[in-house]
Amino acid sequence: MTRADWILAFAIVVLAVLVGPAVRAATASAPSSTVGIAGPSGTSEVSLFAESELHVAGLDGQVVVVVKDGTARVVDSSCPDRVCIRSGAIAHPGDAIVCIPNGVTLRIGGERRDGLDAVVR
Amino acid sequence: MDLMPLSANTVSARASAATRRVVLGGVLLAGACVLGLVEAGVASSLPGVRLGLANIAVLVALVSLGEGPALAVSILRVGIVGLATGSLFGPTSALAIAGALAAWAAMALALRGSVRFSLVGVSIAGSAAHVTAQFLVAALLAGAPGVLRLASFSLLASLLFGIATGLVARLVISRLEGSAATGR
Numbered sequence: 001m002t003r004a005d006w007i008l009a010f011a012i013v014v015l016a017v018l019v020g021p022a023v024r025a026a027t028a029s030a031p032s033s034t035v036g037i038a039g040p041s042g043t044s045e046v047s048l049f050a051e052s053e054l055h056v057a058g059l060d061g062q063v064v065v066v067v068k069d070g071t072a073r074v075v076d077s078s079c080p081d082r083v084c085i086r087s088g089a090i091a092h093p094g095d096a097i098v099c100i101p102n103g104v105t106l107r108i109g110g111e112r113r114d115g116l117d118a119v120v121r
Numbered sequence: 122m123d124l125m126p127l128s129a130n131t132v133s134a135r136a137s138a139a140t141r142r143v144v145l146g147g148v149l150l151a152g153a154c155v156l157g158l159v160e161a162g163v164a165s166s167l168p169g170v171r172l173g174l175a176n177i178a179v180l181v182a183l184v185s186l187g188e189g190p191a192l193a194v195s196i197l198r199v200g201i202v203g204l205a206t207g208s209l210f211g212p213t214s215a216l217a218i219a220g221a222l223a224a225w226a227a228m229a230l231a232l233r234g235s236v237r238f239s240l241v242g243v244s245i246a247g248s249a250a251h252v253t254a255q256f257l258v259a260a261l262l263a264g265a266p267g268v269l270r271l272a273s274f275s276l277l278a279s280l281l282f283g284i285a286t287g288l289v290a291r292l293v294i295s296r297l298e299g300s301a302a303t304g305r
Contacts (some may be wrong), residue, residue, distance in 0.1 A: 001241050001242060004236045004239075005238055005239050005245065008238065008246060009280055012245065013280065015249075016272070016273040016276035016280075019276070020270050020272075023267065059212065094266070095267045096266075096267035096268050098259060098262075100212050100216065100262065105263045
């Protein structure tokens with residue numbers, strides 16, 4: 001490996017270490033007590049402090065969301081990669097779990113805070 | 122292009138060089154597809170971590186054939202693997218195409234630039250760009266920048282697998298050079 005390779009590798013490590021705190025700082029906002037769940041069949045807002053289990057219809061089947069003790073997590077999903085399940089529990093404003101194959105997004109705080117009403121694509 | 126009058130010999134030599142390039146491009150595309158399918162079959166045990174095997178073929182194409190053919194190998198690979206696995210035009214296709222384009226662009230830049238990267242460095246640039254582009258598109262599609270927080274682990278993994286695929290690509294290219302199929 002050349003010197004440039006090492007510098008590039010080091011830069012990637014630095015980026016990897018910094019991206020977490022940077023995103024956390026950028027997305028931090030007022031504490032939130034709700035989680036917004038957006039799916040192909042619509043969006044809903046659920047209180048984080050009422051224990052509940054929700055079955056969200058996705059593009060590819062069902063996504064099972066469990067809300068408990070101020071956190072939300074996906075416990076089961078019909079998607080192939082199951083990235084959403086392995087994302088674990090979210091609790092802080094701006095935190096999100098996304099199941100791309102099912103088109104389902106969980107987001108603490110719910111509403112977009114970027115000033116947009118909707119995104120069309 | 123040289124201005125020498127062409128003899129039948131140079132015409133046929135040129136034609137055979139062109140044939141060789143077409144064949145090598147086809148072989149690399151086939152290889153990229155197989156590697157992509159193998160990778161799709163291997164269940165990733167961690168989210169956001171992929172081996173990036175198909176990048177080997179793209180890197181070899183980039184070095185031995187040039188930027189255009191490498192882009193063709195990369196994009197056609199995404200299309201063919203998507204067709205074979207049934208994910209073409211699905212919601213994950215945007216991620217796959219963004220990753221493939223970013224990896225190609227990063228590797229092309231790394232090879233073109235004045236800074237001397239080894240093949241391993243070029244491969245690292247490609248795999249890191251692949252991960253970064255996928256996370257950015259995922260955050261954009263989901264409208265949730267919080268997704269990016271998961272990127273740090275994937276970036277570290279991409280470094281590891283970028284080194285591995287770079288070493289494999291170097292091996293392949295050294296064999297190709299042995300067969301005089303490349304100009305590098």
